[in-house]
Amino acid sequence: MTAALGELERRAPGDWPEALRARFPDEPALARQALVWLHAQRAHAIDHGEPGGLGASTRYELGVRLGAGATAAVWKAYDRKLRRDVAIKVFDPAACPSVDATLAEARAACEVQSDHVVRVHDVHDAEPPYLVMELVGEHEVRTGALAPGASAASCRPRDLWEAVRWVRDVARGVRDAHLRNVFHRDLKPHNVLIMPISRRAKIADFGLAVSSAGEPAASATSPHAQLIVGRAGNRVALRVAGTPGYMAPEQARGLPIALAPNDPADRATLVAVDVWGLGAIAYELLSGRPPWQPTDELDAWEVAAAGARPAALDRTPRGERIPLRLRKIVDRALATAPAERYPSAGELVDELDAVLACRPTSFDRAPARRFALWSRRNPQLTVTAAVAVVLAAMSLGAYATVGHLRHQRTALAAEVREVEADAQHLAAQATAARRELEVTEANLHTQAAALRALQQALREAEQDYHTVVEAKEQALHSAGVATRALAAARDDRDVADKTRELYEGFWARARKDAEDAARARDEAERERDAARAANEQATRERDEARAGRTRAEHDRDVARAERDRNAAARRQAEADVARLIGELSTAIGVAASHDAPPPDHTDVSDPPTKGATQ
Amino acid sequence: MATSGSRSANDVDLADHEIAHQLERIIRRVKQSMNYRGSYSTRDILGALVARWLQSGEWERLKLLPPAERHLGESVRRFILDRLDQLHRRGHRETLDDVTVTLPDDAALAELVELAELRGWIAQRVDELAAGTVDPRVQIPLAQPAESGEILKLHLDGKTQREIAAARGVSLGLVNKRLAEGTSYLAVLQGIECGLM
Numbered sequence: 001m002t003a004a005l006g007e008l009e010r011r012a013p014g015d016w017p018e019a020l021r022a023r024f025p026d027e028p029a030l031a032r033q034a035l036v037w038l039h040a041q042r043a044h045a046i047d048h049g050e051p052g053g054l055g056a057s058t059r060y061e062l063g064v065r066l067g068a069g070a071t072a073a074v075w076k077a078y079d080r081k082l083r084r085d086v087a088i089k090v091f092d093p094a095a096c097p098s099v100d101a102t103l104a105e106a107r108a109a110c111e112v113q114s115d116h117v118v119r120v121h122d123v124h125d126a127e128p129p130y131l132v133m134e135l136v137g138e139h140e141v142r143t144g145a146l147a148p149g150a151s152a153a154s155c156r157p158r159d160l161w162e163a164v165r166w167v168r169d170v171a172r173g174v175r176d177a178h179l180r181n182v183f184h185r186d187l188k189p190h191n192v193l194i195m196p197i198s199r200r201a202k203i204a205d206f207g208l209a210v211s212s213a214g215e216p217a218a219s220a221t222s223p224h225a226q227l228i229v230g231r232a233g234n235r236v237a238l239r240v241a242g243t244p245g246y247m248a249p250e251q252a253r254g255l256p257i258a259l260a261p262n263d264p265a266d267r268a269t270l271v272a273v274d275v276w277g278l279g280a281i282a283y284e285l286l287s288g289r290p291p292w293q294p295t296d297e298l299d300a301w302e303v304a305a306a307g308a309r310p311a312a313l314d315r316t317p318r319g320e321r322i323p324l325r326l327r328k329i330v331d332r333a334l335a336t337a338p339a340e341r342y343p344s345a346g347e348l349v350d351e352l353d354a355v356l357a358c359r360p361t362s363f364d365r366a367p368a369r370r371f372a373l374w375s376r377r378n379p380q381l382t383v384t385a386a387v388a389v390v391l392a393a394m395s396l397g398a399y400a401t402v403g404h405l406r407h408q409r410t411a412l413a414a415e416v417r418e419v420e421a422d423a424q425h426l427a428a429q430a431t432a433a434r435r436e437l438e439v440t441e442a443n444l445h446t447q448a449a450a451l452r453a454l455q456q457a458l459r460e461a462e463q464d465y466h467t468v469v470e471a472k473e474q475a476l477h478s479a480g481v482a483t484r485a486l487a488a489a490r491d492d493r494d495v496a497d498k499t500r501e502l503y504e505g506f507w508a509r510a511r512k513d514a515e516d517a518a519r520a521r522d523e524a525e526r527e528r529d530a531a532r533a534a535n536e537q538a539t540r541e542r543d544e545a546r547a548g549r550t551r552a553e554h555d556r557d558v559a560r561a562e563r564d565r566n567a568a569a570r571r572q573a574e575a576d577v578a579r580l581i582g583e584l585s586t587a588i589g590v591a592a593s594h595d596a597p598p599p600d601h602t603d604v605s606d607p608p609t610k611g612a613t614q
Numbered sequence: 615m616a617t618s619g620s621r622s623a624n625d626v627d628l629a630d631h632e633i634a635h636q637l638e639r640i641i642r643r644v645k646q647s648m649n650y651r652g653s654y655s656t657r658d659i660l661g662a663l664v665a666r667w668l669q670s671g672e673w674e675r676l677k678l679l680p681p682a683e684r685h686l687g688e689s690v691r692r693f694i695l696d697r698l699d700q701l702h703r704r705g706h707r708e709t710l711d712d713v714t715v716t717l718p719d720d721a722a723l724a725e726l727v728e729l730a731e732l733r734g735w736i737a738q739r740v741d742e743l744a745a746g747t748v749d750p751r752v753q754i755p756l757a758q759p760a761e762s763g764e765i766l767k768l769h770l771d772g773k774t775q776r777e778i779a780a781a782r783g784v785s786l787g788l789v790n791k792r793l794a795e796g797t798s799y800l801a802v803l804q805g806i807e808c809g810l811m
Contacts, residue, residue, distance in 0.1 A: 001754060017634075030753045032633070032811035033802045037754050039634075040641050040798035067774060069652050154777055186653050208653060240659040243652055253701070254656070299662050301654060305701045 001034075008038055060088055060132065066148060071207075076135060076148065079121075085146055086121060089131040101207070102129035108209035109133075111180040116173030118193060118204040136193040136202055147196040152189035152285065160320045161356065162199060163285035166192065168352035169201035171278050175345040177203070181261040182211040183270035187277025188246040189284050208241045210270060212261045244300035245290030248276035249336055252304035271345070272338030278348055279333025279341075283310060286326070288317035291334060307336055326355055328363045636810055641801045647733045648770060648797065657726075660694070660718065665730040667693040673727065686727065687720035732804075739800055740766045751806050752799060762796035765789055 008019055016038050020031040063076040063085075072091040079086050091102055106123035109131075122132035136149035149155075157163035170192055177184060184191075186208040193202045238254030251273050259266040283291045291310035292300040313327045329351050335341045342348045354361045358377040360370045375382040654662075667673065667690050676684045694717060717723065739749075743763030748756060756762055768778045779789045805811050 002757070005754070027753075029811045032637075032805070033753055035634075036637050036641070036802045036805045036811070037798045039637055040644075040801040041794050043641050043645060044794040044797050069649075154774065190652060238656075240654065240656045242654060244654055244662075247654075299666075301659060301662065302697075302701055 005034060005037060005041075008034075009041060013039070013042060060086065062088065067151070077132075079132070085135045085137070087118075087133045087135040089133060091129045099125045099127075099129045102131060104211075105205075105207045105209065106131050108182045108206040108211040111182045111211055112173070112177040113180070114173045114176035116169045116200070116202050117177060118202050133204075136195060136204070138195050138197040140197070149193045149195050149202075152192040152194055152201065152281070155194045156288075156317075157285055158199075159318070160286065160316050160322065160326075163282070163316075164326065164352055164356055165199075166194065166201040166285060167278060167282040168349060168356060170203055170281060171345050171349045171352060173201075173203040174274050174278060175349055177209075178271060178274070178345055180211070181267075182206070182209055183261060184209050184274055184277065185251070185270070186242050186246075187274060187281055188243050188290075189281055190243075192281060210259055210261060240301070242273075242301075244294075244304065245292050246277060246280040246284075247292065247301055247304040248273045248338070249304050249307050250338060251276070252301045268343075269338065271343070272341050275333050275341045275345060275348060276338075278345060279330050282330045283313065283334060286316055286322055286330065287311075287313055309336060310334055323355075325361050325363050329355065329361060633810065636808070637801075637805060640804050640808060640810070643729070643732060644736065644801050644804055645797060647729060647736055648766075648800075652772065661726050661730055663694045663697055664690060664723070664726040665733065666697065668727065668730050668734060673731070687717070687723050690723050690727070691717050735804075735807075736800060737770065739803060740770060740796070743796065743799070748799075749803055749806075752802050754799075754802065756795055756799055758792065759799075762792040762799070765792045766796040766800075769793055 004023060008016055011019065016035055017031075020034050021028075024031040024034070059079060059081050061078045061080060063078065066074045066076055066087060068074070072089050075088045075090060077086050077088045078084075103123060103125050106120050109117065109120040118136055119134040120131055121134065124130045124132075135146070137146045138149075139146050152166060157166060170187070174184060174187065184203065184206060186205065187203070191203060191205040193204050194200070195202070239257040240252065240254045242248075242251050244252070250269070255269065255273070256266075259270060261267055261270060280291050283289075290300070292304045294300045295303065298306070313322050313330060315321055329348070333341055333348060342351070351361045353359070354364075358373050360373050364370055364373060670693065672689055672693065676686065676689060718726070740763055742749075743756075743759050744767055745763070746760040748759045765778055765782070768781065769775075773781070775786055775789045775793070779786045782789070802811075
């Protein structure tokens with residue numbers, strides 16, 4: 001089926017019904033479905049491919065489609081006449097109400113001379129209506145190829161400050177447009193084109209713009225698109241135009257159709273709408289969401305018309321914190337009451353320029369804030385000023401320190417003088433005291449010497465006293481001793497008397513005893529002489545005894561020899577006896593044995609021999 | 615209109631050129647309803663209000679009445695007046711006492727209702743397609759119905775083909791092809807709903 005449809009697509013549309021009937025003869029419903037499918041495919045190809053052409057003009061050669069909206073598509077094209085790339089906005093005849101609207105848009109855009117507004121080169125006011133515009137793009141440095149720009153809705157800012165620069169660029173374009181009495185009324189990121197390399201922003205699409213050159217007739221003349229609101233007898237035709245997510249509140253409620261840019265009141269209304277649009281662009285570029293978002297109960301334009309305030313800004317989608325001064329600027333641009341917004345786009349440009357250049361905005365009135373911004377704006381100067389201030393402070397400090405030191409030195413000198421005077425006074429007092437001390441010392445020495453002399457005298461006196469005492473004591477002792485000796489002598493004398501008497505008795509007895517002893521001695525001498533004679537006698541007897549013993553020993557030896565011989569003779573005799581006993585046993589009796597001779601008697605001192613004992 | 619009642623294809627006997635004219639009208643209206651309305655005009659605002667009116671169920675009630683008794687314009691007018699009045703009461707605008715609102719005529723309102731109904735119908739069908747549900751009455755197969763449905767949803771949300779391709783990580787050609795298939799499917803289904811096949 002898909003292959004068959006693909007084959008038919010390459011044939012002329014007029015041939016399709018016949019070919020389908022031939023291919024599906026029994027399935028007319030399927031044939032009709034296939035016919036609708038083929039037509040829809042062709043319509044899609046036309047919408048998204050090269051349009052049928054640009055009429056009789058051969059000046060422009062269409063290239064690729066850059067984008068499409070509800071009423072038109074924008075194509076990259078080549079201007080054969082001027083040999084340049086352009087962008088052509090081709091309106092859909094079915095969606096676009098009239099050629100007048102195309103002309104009005106072209107005239108409005110042409111009125112504006114600004115670097116931040118897409119220029120319109122030409123307009124074709126016949127069928128098909130189209131605008132020839134500047135192609136927003138830049139040539140790449142390396143390849144030389146033309147890189148097309150993109151809308152701010154699809155090409156998001158790289159950081160917060162790029163978003164601010166884009167809004168500033170757009171605000172400049174709006175300011176320039178207002179200078180020419182052209183009011184855009186449909187400002188939104190989709191209508192902001194970003195240069196691919198320089199990243200500058202330009203305003204496009206003046207389809208809803210109001211200008212003194214002419215009113216867009218899109219809805220003003222359409223009976224189907226009028227909302228007549230008014231009081232009895234004073235009816236006003238209102239017109240709602242804009243994009244729901246970005247509409248100013250009063251724009252969503254409807255603005256009078258007959259707004260005259262030259263009229264101050266109408267002009268203020270139109271300026272306020274565009275200022276709100278600039279705030280809406282800033283809001284979305286900073287927050288990533290449009291100011292108004294639909295809810296379950298309300299469409300976005302209804303939320304806008306209800307007079308609510310957009311959610312407060314805080315951080316960008318990248319997480320950057322949005323500065324307070326920038327939030328205040330956006331808040332003022334998005335004020336619900338038109339009178340509270342910036343009175344002109346130029347003032348908003350000045351505010352954004354101030355933010356980008358770190359200059360004070362209308363919200364930065366505090367001197368400290370202004371100084372902080374000035375410092376950020378002039379970092380080198382700030383550093384220099386800071387250094388100068390520090391140096392000045394240091395100099396002042398040094399000067400003050402020197403003055404203070406001088407004052408201190410003077411005070412110290414006075415103090416020194418006072419101290420010196422005190423010292424001198426004290427020295428004099430010390431000298432006097434020293435002198436007094438010396439005198440006192442001398443006195444003391446004298447008194448000490450006297451004391452020592454007194455002490456010596458005292459010691460001597462004491463010694464003398466002790467000597468006397470000792471002498472007295474000695475004397476007393478001697479007296480005592482003498483007394484005791486006297487007593488002892490008396491006792492000794494008594495004892496001696498008694499002893500003498502005793503000795504005298506003894507002496508008498510001793511004399512008697514001596515006489516007795518002399519007699520005894522004489523007796524003893526005699527006895528001694530007798531003893532000596534006896535001793536001599538005894539000695540002689542001993543000598544004689546010794547001679548007798550020698551002889552006895554000689555006799556003993558002889559006896560021993562005799563005994564030995566007797567022993568031998570006895571053993572012979574005993575043997576003989578035994579033999580004889582044996583022989584005479586039978587004959588003689590036992591009495592014969594008693595008659596046997598006794599052994600020889602020797603010295604009694606000789607021990608009996610063994611054989612003899614046996 | 616999408617809900618004007620289904621008629622059997624066999625009951626319809628139209629000449630080729632008449633059928634072609636009606637088919638072109640269907641295709642154009644489907645495509646027109648699918649176009650993203652970036653900038654709104656008063657007409658679009660009225661269309662949005664009519665869509666709200668449709669959601670209120672009033673149209674379902676009116677459809678049960680004979681056409682002569684429907685008084686479509688009056689019903690829509692009352693609804694829009696109430697809605698605007700509510701909006702004005704929410705805001706800080708001056709009082710709307712004695713204010714009258716003049717709306718387009720009944721024919722224009724009927725067209726607005728028809729378009730709003732068609733948009734609602736398209737939104738429902740695209741949701742079904744994104745869920746992978748294909749109406750069995752459509753005999754022409756879709757290669758990737760769910761993908762076509764999801765791409766159509768992004769298209770209805772106002773995304774450009776480049777943005778859709780970038781968001782889904784597919785080529786621009788594939789996005790264009792799925793959009794073409796999805797649009798053709800919706801056109802065929804709308805033709806079936808209208809009883810043309």
